[in-house]
Amino acid sequence: MKANPTRTAGPVADPIADPIADPIDDQIAEQIDARRWQAVLDRDGSLDGTFVFGVSSTGIFCRPSCPAKRPRRQNVLFFDRALQAEQAGYRACLRCRPKAVDGNPQSALVRAMCRYIEQHIEDRLTLGLLAKAFRLSPFHLQRTFKSVLGVSPKAYIDACRLRQVKQNLQAGLSVTTALYAAGYGSSSRLYERTATQLGMTPEKYRRGAVAAVVRYTIANSPLGRMLIAATDKGICSIQFADDDGQLQQGLMREFPFATRRRDDVGMAEWRVNLTRLMEGREASPSLPLDIRATAFQRRVWEALQRIPRGETRSYSAVAKKIGMPKAARAVARACATNPVAVAIPCHRVVREDGNLGGYRWGLERKERLLAMEKEVGT
Numbered sequence: 446m447k448a449n450p451t452r453t454a455g456p457v458a459d460p461i462a463d464p465i466a467d468p469i470d471d472q473i474a475e476q477i478d479a480r481r482w483q484a485v486l487d488r489d490g491s492l493d494g495t496f497v498f499g500v501s502s503t504g505i506f507c508r509p510s511c512p513a514k515r516p517r518r519q520n521v522l523f524f525d526r527a528l529q530a531e532q533a534g535y536r537a538c539l540r541c542r543p544k545a546v547d548g549n550p551q552s553a554l555v556r557a558m559c560r561y562i563e564q565h566i567e568d569r570l571t572l573g574l575l576a577k578a579f580r581l582s583p584f585h586l587q588r589t590f591k592s593v594l595g596v597s598p599k600a601y602i603d604a605c606r607l608r609q610v611k612q613n614l615q616a617g618l619s620v621t622t623a624l625y626a627a628g629y630g631s632s633s634r635l636y637e638r639t640a641t642q643l644g645m646t647p648e649k650y651r652r653g654a655v656a657a658v659v660r661y662t663i664a665n666s667p668l669g670r671m672l673i674a675a676t677d678k679g680i681c682s683i684q685f686a687d688d689d690g691q692l693q694q695g696l697m698r699e700f701p702f703a704t705r706r707r708d709d710v711g712m713a714e715w716r717v718n719l720t721r722l723m724e725g726r727e728a729s730p731s732l733p734l735d736i737r738a739t740a741f742q743r744r745v746w747e748a749l750q751r752i753p754r755g756e757t758r759s760y761s762a763v764a765k766k767i768g769m770p771k772a773a774r775a776v777a778r779a780c781a782t783n784p785v786a787v788a789i790p791c792h793r794v795v796r797e798d799g800n801l802g803g804y805r806w807g808l809e810r811k812e813r814l815l816a817m818e819k820e821v822g823t
Contacts, residue, residue: 475781476596479803481523484509495552495593497524497543499535506530511541519807554579555593558586559601566605572598659703661696662712663689667723667817668810672696673715674705679733680715683785685806699784722787724817732788741772745779752793755818759797781805787814 484492490510499506500516506524507513524530527537527544537544561578562570575598576583590598659681661674666685672692674682682699686692696705718732744767752758758766760780761773769775780791786806792814796802804811 475805476600476778478523479777479781480596481509482518482521482803485521486515488512491551492593493543497527497530498522499524499530499533504535505538506535506543507538508541508543511538511543513538513540517808518803519809551589551593555590558590558598562598562602563605566602566609570602659696659700659705660708660712661705662707662709662716663692664709664716666720668806668813671716671719673712673719674700675712675715676735678735680785680788681735683719683788685786685810719787723814734785734788736784741775742779742782745776746783746789746791749780749783749790749793752790754790757793757795757815760794760802761797763794777802793818 481492481496481498483489485498488510493508493510495509497506497508499522500520501522502516502520506527522533524533524535530543531537558575558579561575568574572583572587576586579586581589587597590596590601659674659676661672661682663670663672665671668685670686670689670692672682672684672686672695673680674684674696682696684692684695686695715732722732745763748763748766759773760776761770764770764772764776767776776794780794781803783789783791783805786792792804792811794802801808801811801815
């Protein structure tokens with residue numbers, strides 16, 4: 446059976462070669478997926494050999510520069526190696542012959558950088574230190590790294606450290622030991638940077654979040670099966686999938702140690718309000734949210750909530766709205782990490798040319814949402 450086509454196949458820890466490493470971080474995975482999808486759209490031959498993409502509707506996998514018609518995003522699954530695609534049941538394209546492509550030197554260089562970061566995660570890693578280790582200028586190293594992975598070395602380092610902290614805390618280490626082993630310089634820095642990422646304090650994470658209760662409900666919606674999860678402060682997650690199993694797994698990944706309790710009756714009013722939102726009608730009362738965000742993410746999400754129903758804005762327009770006109774890509778990342786679909790309407794942000802762009806829950810759902818909102822406005 447083929448893997449879920451909305452996720453990257455293979456590891457994010459080494460998104461080029463290692464077939465058994467654990468994923469680092471969903472946000473990093475999404476950014477790498479976005480970089481790869483853009484390479485497919487651009488038929489970017491410079492990334493041939495760094496990955497292949499399988500098309501679930503045809504059962505074929507190709508190199509990024511394949512001249513064939515571009516598939517729909519929701520039908521695409523990325524693999525780090527041709528062998529992985531074959532093991533998943535795909536067959537090589539006879540037109541672009543992806544198995545004949547050698548890995549390019551840039552890929553090998555970035556793979557080595559990833560390994561170096563993982564092996565020196567306890568050290569004080571900086572761009573200058575990495576540049577010196579690989580005998581490159583900081584500018585060239587940063588550009589090369591980001592051109593292959595789609596994320597900066599700093600973002601990769603942060604993701605590695607967060608993974609290490611999680612592993613250390615799950616192993617029962619004290620917070621102090623866990624943070625220093627992961628390369629954090631002080632407890633205040635750990636709490637400052639990881640409390641938001643973990644969704645709770647490191648101490649609560651270590652104790653298994655015994656006091657954290659997340660209620661959830663799963664129901665039908667105009668976009669398929671929908672999961673709504675909430676703490677005692679408000680909604681913390683809204684997800685869509687094709688079946689309940691995917692939704693429950695997604696909730697488990699998001700809140701691995703919380704006490705998860707299904708509460709269909711108690712959350713019925715929120716389900717009705719969200720359905721009204723999806724249909725382009727006003728929800729009453731407004732939905733309380735309990736979400737963690739960086740200052741930048743919060744600014745972007747607040748700007749999205751001010752976009753009128755039935756209208757769209759470009760990523761660059763949102764960037765200008767928050768006073769950062771050069772931050773269009775960062776705006777796109779903030780949209781991709783939105784934990785509460787519909788409640789924060791990231792579906793109303795499109796590309797400059799009107800193309801829908803990406804959507805975490807699939808472009809068909811994004812298209813359907815926008816169509817429903819426009820129908821109400823006409």
